[in-house]
Amino acid sequence: GAVVSQHPSWVICKSGTSVKIECRSLDFQATTMFWYRQFPKQSLMLMATSNEGSKATYEQGVEKDKFLINHASLTLSTLTVTSAHPEDSSFYICSAVPGLAGGPNSYNEQFFGPGTRLTVL
Amino acid sequence: GNSVTQMEGPVTLSEEAFLTINCTYTATGYPSLFWYVQYPGEGLQLLLKATKADDKGSNKGFEATYRKETTSFHLEKGSVQVSDSAVYFCALNLNRKLIWGLGTSLAVNP
Numbered sequence: 001g002a003v004v005s006q007h008p009s010w011v012i013c014k015s016g017t018s019v020k021i022e023c024r025s026l027d028f029q030a031t032t033m034f035w036y037r038q039f040p041k042q043s044l045m046l047m048a049t050s051n052e053g054s055k056a057t058y059e060q061g062v063e064k065d066k067f068l069i070n071h072a073s074l075t076l077s078t079l080t081v082t083s084a085h086p087e088d089s090s091f092y093i094c095s096a097v098p099g100l101a102g103g104p105n106s107y108n109e110q111f112f113g114p115g116t117r118l119t120v121l
Numbered sequence: 122g123n124s125v126t127q128m129e130g131p132v133t134l135s136e137e138a139f140l141t142i143n144c145t146y147t148a149t150g151y152p153s154l155f156w157y158v159q160y161p162g163e164g165l166q167l168l169l170k171a172t173k174a175d176d177k178g179s180n181k182g183f184e185a186t187y188r189k190e191t192t193s194f195h196l197e198k199g200s201v202q203v204s205d206s207a208v209y210f211c212a213l214n215l216n217r218k219l220i221w222g223l224g225t226s227l228a229v230n231p
Contacts, residue, residue: 032217043210043221044165093165097217110219112157114164 003027004096006113013084014121021079021116023094029074030096034110035067038091050077084120092116123148127211127222134201134229142196142225144185144211152213154178154187154194159208159224168196168209201229 003026013019023033031052036044048069049057056069066088068080077096081088095110128143146152156168156178169178174189183198194211206229211222 034219041224041226043223044219046218049218095165095219109167109170110214111167112165 002098002111004094004111004113006092006094006116008116009114010117010119012119012121015085016083018080018082019084019118021081021092021094021118023077023079023096023113025075025096025098025111028096028098030098031074032097033071033077034095034097035069035077035079036093036095038093038115044093047079052077081118084118086120089118089120092118123152123213123215123220125211125213125220125222127225129223130208130226132225132227134227136203136229136231137200138229140196140198140201140205140227142209142211142227144194144196144222146192146194146211146213148192148213148215148220150215152215154185155212155214155219156183156185156194156196157210157212159210161207165210201227203229203231205229 005024007022011019033050035047037047038044046059047062050069050071052071052074058064066082071077093115094113097110125146153172155170157165158168159165169180171178171187174187177186185194185196208224208226210224212219
């Protein structure tokens with residue numbers, strides 16, 4: 001159980017285009033999902049917290065107009081990289097926290113998707 | 122602020138060697154502590170966790186003990202295998218957010 005999928009697994013796009021990445025919790029509901037960015041040989045950087053039915057919370061230094069997040073249902077969050085540029089090339093990872101707000105998942109374990117490799121030419 | 126410091130890699134060991142990957146943390150409050158593993162070409166997987174001081178997490182022969190007095194959560198395994206080759210991340214969880222170490226790459230040679 002607790003499987004998270006991401007689509008696509010990799011994408012190559014031209015500079016200036018927009019790319020949408022989907023994150024789905026396959027066998028559980030998640031009011032909270034997280035989006036991370038991972039640079040080569042570096043740690044994960046939290047970009048934003050995605051909350052179902054409300055606006056995402058962005059970390060300091062992350063442009064919310066560039067990285068649009070939509071959490072339209074309890075099993076789906078999307079990240080859209082708008083007007084992508086080569087410096088946006090990276091590995092994007094999502095995670096999901098099972099359970100509803102105030103539920104029994106007291107240690108808030110996150111389950112991770114396999115990641116999406118974005119290359120902007 | 123809250124942070125996690127991991128020993129730098131890469132770490133290269135022979136099969137059946139003893140493994141220690143050091144992890145220390147600074148945190149306000151009482152975090153849960155985690156070790157995640159990322160095998161080549163795969164997503165992050167939770168390896169083990171500990172939610173309070175003196176808890177020992179264990180899985181697949183790996184162990185780590187939550188030491189509040191030394192603010193540490195060192196990962197150990199008595200006898201590594203080639204299949205343990207991966208990148209290992211130490212992380213702490215506060216207020217539903219994970220704060221990550223930089224990761225330690227482990228290569229185990231036959």
